[in-house]
Amino acid sequence: MMKITNAMTVDVEDYFQVSAFEGCIGRDRWDTMPVRVQKNTERILELFSAHQVKATFFMLGWVADRFPQLVKAIVDQGHELASHGYSHFRVTSQTRDEFSNDITRTKKLLEDLSGVEVKGYRAPSYSIGKANLWAHEEIEQAGYLYSSSVYPVKTDLYGFPEAPRYKFKCRDKLFEIPITTFPLGKKNIPIGGGGYFRLYPYVFSRWAIQSINHNEQKPAIFYFHPWEIDTGQPRQKQAGWKSRFRHYLNLGRMESRLNRLLSDFTWGRMDQVFL
Numbered sequence: 001m002m003k004i005t006n007a008m009t010v011d012v013e014d015y016f017q018v019s020a021f022e023g024c025i026g027r028d029r030w031d032t033m034p035v036r037v038q039k040n041t042e043r044i045l046e047l048f049s050a051h052q053v054k055a056t057f058f059m060l061g062w063v064a065d066r067f068p069q070l071v072k073a074i075v076d077q078g079h080e081l082a083s084h085g086y087s088h089f090r091v092t093s094q095t096r097d098e099f100s101n102d103i104t105r106t107k108k109l110l111e112d113l114s115g116v117e118v119k120g121y122r123a124p125s126y127s128i129g130k131a132n133l134w135a136h137e138e139i140e141q142a143g144y145l146y147s148s149s150v151y152p153v154k155t156d157l158y159g160f161p162e163a164p165r166y167k168f169k170c171r172d173k174l175f176e177i178p179i180t181t182f183p184l185g186k187k188n189i190p191i192g193g194g195g196y197f198r199l200y201p202y203v204f205s206r207w208a209i210q211s212i213n214h215n216e217q218k219p220a221i222f223y224f225h226p227w228e229i230d231t232g233q234p235r236q237k238q239a240g241w242k243s244r245f246r247h248y249l250n251l252g253r254m255e256s257r258l259n260r261l262l263s264d265f266t267w268g269r270m271d272q273v274f275l
Helices: 027-032 037-050 061-066 068-076 096-114 134-141 195-199 202-215 241-248 251-264 270-274
Strands: 005-012 056-059 080-083 168-171 174-176 181-184 187-190 221-224 266-268
Touching: 005 037, 005 270, 037 068, 037 251, 056 061, 056 068, 061 068, 061 096, 068 080, 068 096, 080 096, 080 270, 096 134, 134 168, 134 174, 181 202, 195 251, 202 251, 221 251
Parallel strands: 005 056, 005 221, 005 266, 056 080
Antiparallel strands: 168 174, 181 187
16 A cells, blocks of 8 residues: 655744634734744754755744745745635635735745745635635635645534535636535534644544555645744633633643654645645
């Protein structure tokens, strides 16, 4: 049986930029917050280097603007640079024009800083669903070759449960590559990383990815954020209990679990796995 290469991805944003905290940390405060994304992303680059893994970094334009040397380090070390939009606005909170301007501006910024073509886009909080499929048209228009913005699950925050579970052509020149799910009865269970990876026992995550590789003969996509390996980040006590639970759960176990994951599977960049 052929060994399958899965896609390792990082959504490059800081702890204060997550959707869960947008109600208590306005964007007008971002420049006053202690920034930790550079140090955490450099740590991730070290981890990937130790495991000889190449990955895709979906980067916020806001971060790229302030840390151009981080953009350069990602590209120089052989990773794929992709777009996460500029200021972490969910697609559901933008007009079509705002969205188009946002993704076009970010693509140009990343390409100007890196000198490489940016092929991929990921919407903040997987905010493309049945109600805003026009977004795919704008992503294609902006010149991207793939989107990884759909999560075929139903949660209280996001989800497009009716979407195909695997890569599909959504426009003439654009593929959508959904985050990995595991089918259980009539539902899809999210197993693509983030808070779910910190919530489940590691053995379950490993078993689920192995099942996707062996039983379905498909590559999985895994994602996480730089703040997830950072136990020293400032705590946001004013956020709701559910947001705090999701954000801070098992941060202390994340790096050791990541090390196991990087060892247990073969990983590559989105463009090399899927394009």
